[in-house]
Every structure is written in structure tokens, then in C-alpha cells.
Amino acid sequence: MKLLFICSQNRWRSLTAEGMLEQHPNCQARSAGTEPGARVRVTAGHLGWADVVLVMERRHADILRQKFGPELAGKRVINLRIADKFQFMDPLLVDLLRERVREHLAVEV
DSSP states (O other), X not given: OEEEEEESSSSXXXXXXXXXXXXXXXXXXXXXXXXXXXXXXOOHHHHHHXXXXXXXXXXXXXXXXXXXXXXXXXXXXXXXXOOSOOOTTOHHHHHHHHHHHHHHHOXXX
């Protein structure tokens, strides 16, 4: 399963999620951000690669639908509801990501 994690800047939340799945035997993960200054900015190519798109906030899904509506057709978009208040690999963020990904995909992170 190919998972694409999206946040605003691709520095903390989505990058942490990608790192957590780096060695996963059944999943591949990438991450990107929606903002112009993002470390890696999301493109149509990212969305084409992904089987599932996991956003940290509803506004990220809204931005993706606005900019990449056709590329999202048929894609499952999941809102993990994780606020922008964590640093990279923050233990609380890691726990939240494990819980929310498992809740939606039954994937152990």
C-alpha cells in the first residue's frame, strides 16, 4: 500500500509519519506539504503514486481538492485530525500517528 502523508510545510507531522513507515514490510510512504515554502511541495505526481492520501487537517484536504481535483478522483483521503503543534518525531506525535493510522487503515505503524 502506498501512503502519502500531507501537512503544511512537510517538516514535522508528515515527515514524521513518512519516517515511521520507512521500514514497513507492507507499506511505502512519502510525504509532502501544501504551502509554497514546504520542504517538498505536493504535486500531481505524488497523488498519482499514492493509494491513500492522509492529511493532518481538513484544510489540507480542501487545498488538495481545489488544486488537484482530477488527480484525487477515486483516491481515499483520510483526515488524521492532528494539529500543527508538534516537532519532528515528538513522542506524542508518534503515538497519535500510530493510533490514527491504525484506526483508519488497520496498519501497524
